[in-house]
Amino acid sequence: MTPLYARHKRSTLAIATAVAAGALLTTGLTTGSAAAQTTADSTATARTAGSPAALSAATRVSLIQKAQADVADTAQQIGLGTKENLVVKDVVKDADGTVHTRYERTYAGLPVLGGDLVVATKAGKTESVVKATKAAIKVASLKPQITTAKAEKQALTAAKAAGSAKTSADKARKVIWAGSGKPVLAIETVVGGLQDDGTPNALHVITDAATGKKLYEYQAIENATGTGKTLYSGTVSLTTTLSGSTYSLTDASRGGHKTYNLKHSSSSGTGTLFTNTTNTWGTGAASSSSTDVTAAADAAYGAQETWDFYKSTFGRSGIKDDGVGAYSRVHYGSSYVNAFWDDSCFCMTYGDGDSNTHPLTSLDVAGHEMSHGVTANTAGLDYSGESGGLNEATSDIFGTGVEFFANNSTDKGDYLIGEKIDINGDGTPLRYMDKPSKDGGSADSWSSSVGNLDVHYSSGVANHFFYLLSEGSGAKTINGVSYNSPTSNGSTVTGIGRDKALQIWYKALTEQFTSTTDYKAARAGTLAAAASLYGSSSTEYKTVAAAWAAVNVS
Template sequence: MSPLYARHKRTTLAVATAVAAGALLSTGLTTSASAQTPAESGARHLAAAPTALSAAARTSLIQQAQADAAGTARSIGLGAKEKLVVKDVVKDADGTLHTRYERTYAGLPVLGGDLIVHTAKSGRTEGVTKANKAAVKVASLKPQITAAKAEKQAVSAAKTLGSAKSTADGARKVIWAGSGKPVLAYETVVGGLQDDGTPNQLHVITDAATGKKLFEYQGIENATGTGKTLYSGTVSLSTNLSGSTYQLYDTTRGGHKTYNLAHGTSGTGSLFTDADNVWGTGAASSSSTDQTAAADAAYGAQETWDFYKNTFGRSGIKNNGVGAYSRVHYGNSYVNAFWDDSCFCMTYGDGSSNTHPLTSLDVAGHEMSHGVTSNTAGLNYSGESGGLNEATSDIFGTGVEFYANNASDVGDYLIGEKININGDGTPLRYMDKPSKDGGSADYWSSSVGSKDVHYSSGVANHFFYLLSEGSGAKTINGVSYNSPTYNGAAVTGIGRAKALQIWYKALTTYMTSTTNYKAARTATLNAASALYGSTSTEYKTVAAAWTAVNVN
């Protein structure tokens, strides 16, 4: 689950998350945003940068990889009972292929068994990145506990999140390889709603031999007409004319549509339509028919699509040219936003008093980037991998905001600064010094993985800021920053454009579902080496930035 911020701390967050004492002082050092914005695509000429694939080319590569899957499984040393299922293929400009696979064992899904095979243009396998290096082998496929016991445990876990469901949606046998030695297990899913109205899709993994709960995570992952938006000013929106009625339907970006839930919590709702193709008023309204939130949501979707397309050559969240859809006016005074893979949709609440919708640009980029993560590395939404999942959304949400180059919402390294969740005008998160939000970690420690993922994400957010901009005091687009380092050493940034390319390549070709901070360091160094060379300034700065946040 990835709503914008931690579910169990929402009440206190809204009133008590404070900025650390002491204002940051400007040194007069200013970095121009416009100098980096178009350059986000500057790494496209690099041999190891991903190349844009047509839908037909991507499908062909996936089909070919699946046809060769049995041979691939043998060549990388998998057992006779293991099979590979292709999830995605990324092709670099130099012809290198990075094929992402899910795995089965005796016909059962292997959760945490995902892997990436890296193949040179010549066809030679250059390496394999595995979520779990342990051999997948279990003594018996016969459970020692019943599925009903596993379901009962899952329902109990869901109730702690406020779910009123008394039954699970079912349990299936799986091999759990998310950590340690692979074992036979049950995966049980419990639906319904959490106590604050967020949809519940709790996945509980139970050891099929002992009944011990091994893992749990949420499957819900927290976000040309004229749009008069609340947060981004007056913008252009791609719409569709049907007869004499305009629809908030973007046929140029995979068919993205914006729907009105009118304070409901299920279904699609109704597609927004209009007679004059002018959407919203630029002001918040508690009306369930308000178009302003819809205009913000549609704008956020189109900028996120364009950011991924023009920066990385990625065509939509799944890289298949198909757009997600957005729903606004979810629930009643619902103070959150979330991405849901099961509907392939983005959902926004209207905030306190139904007049503070969570539809700002960086929130949209953040939430839809959860979909990108789900369809690439699939970072488990728990522990350190969950923190990396959240940070990835903060990183790309920030990228979207800078990419849009919108005068009403200029690019910054603050998260949620427009939506005022705290009620005092402060941002939800700070990338230069994450601990300023009162809960996030600036540096890695052995206890980081036990934090809520919205706070353990601070380590990666801090890394990304240092990699992009460097340490110390500076002012960027009128915002003052002062980023410290764990070891006291100064870091000189390589620029946001290169930092984004490195993080994206690491996510799409080197990270897996179980990647932790140590493995993220390795993944980003691999990405920097592939893009810029192992002796490059970029590679050395990646290493220095991780050391600066105590990841060695």
């Protein structure tokens, strides 16, 4: 479960998510028409060959079924042990025929947490394997030396220490923990109830089954044509459904997405579907009423723009790429200053903010939160350390992409996160991608201590990288917003444009990143993506390297 921002208020608030867990100054094309044309042609060819191919639902299902049928052979080919098995999670196919299959792993029938991997094949031949852990999976015994009750007690203690209320150990299971160090037999306990701010709780605690030592913990709730009169995006078009004489906020063209009203309750249910006798939704003004429709209009608009962004930009059909829509819930709790994506219900939930008159339903928040769902269903970046920062940054990056994609005149695209919802109360945004430290806590560049920061702040390194890759360093004005992005090494970076930067990040996320990817591995993954899309001697590839160097990642 991932709320919109950290539960304990700080000088700057931040957006969140969950587990599933050379100094180049400037680069330009060679002068001369013949050389320039040759470079352009080779770049276009490389990009076409490495670009993800659009897959029909039937083709995708067929690829997954084939991969699942071949898991025994695949496990043997990549050198897994006899007790290990693979379970297909997702598949991506490039235009050149390369198939990237993402697997979860089991050992003696037990889930291996941190054992996920991606296998790239072409013409039946294995091209590469990216693993979350390089350690061999082998444990001496599958019999726990501690009781389940002891593991549950430790999990409950951890939840209460984090401020959780009404906690209960919902379930426990044996697993193999391979997320760090030597793989060991462990007990995973899930604690339910509520977090300290009223957000639903799904705390996963991993306990060493031999020693009783706590190995890891993460929160699995992640900080998602009528006329919509929204609070943040002006008057917009909404796709709705007419049944008899009643309209509903059901978007059949986008996987059946629905928008529900929780009426200021903290229910785990769906609530009541928004319906109307006319096809106009909201008033454009905030209201503290539990039946207010304006927040629903914003939420429905955010969901449809996020769906369209992923479909148009990457050919991805919904959060899971299976054509199935999530659903949204508004008016969660009373004066609940948060929003979160929950992969277990496959839903997006919004609070109404202070005095129930500041709903957290702005466009970039919607794109950010639902992008946590994409991360959970692809790389599954662990919500801790550097991988947690990358998880947060991924949602900032794609949330920004959604905002620019929507091209909304009332909420123009920018590299500011949460600038419309004004959580800080002084008109400042939650985050700045051009210079993350402007929020008072985020890191502009990498250091050995970045992994010790709250993940909302360690995300600054990747946010800054993405801004530099897109727009470059120095001062500039974009859509009326002034930016001045520095570099840690004093270099000058010339951006390649946001569209290319998004393609590189998405390809790396879906084909290169794993649950344990850190900043060094993210650099390698984005370089691999850039090489596949544009060529290893392209301007794009060199600029990826330069942008990482500019945030001190090498």
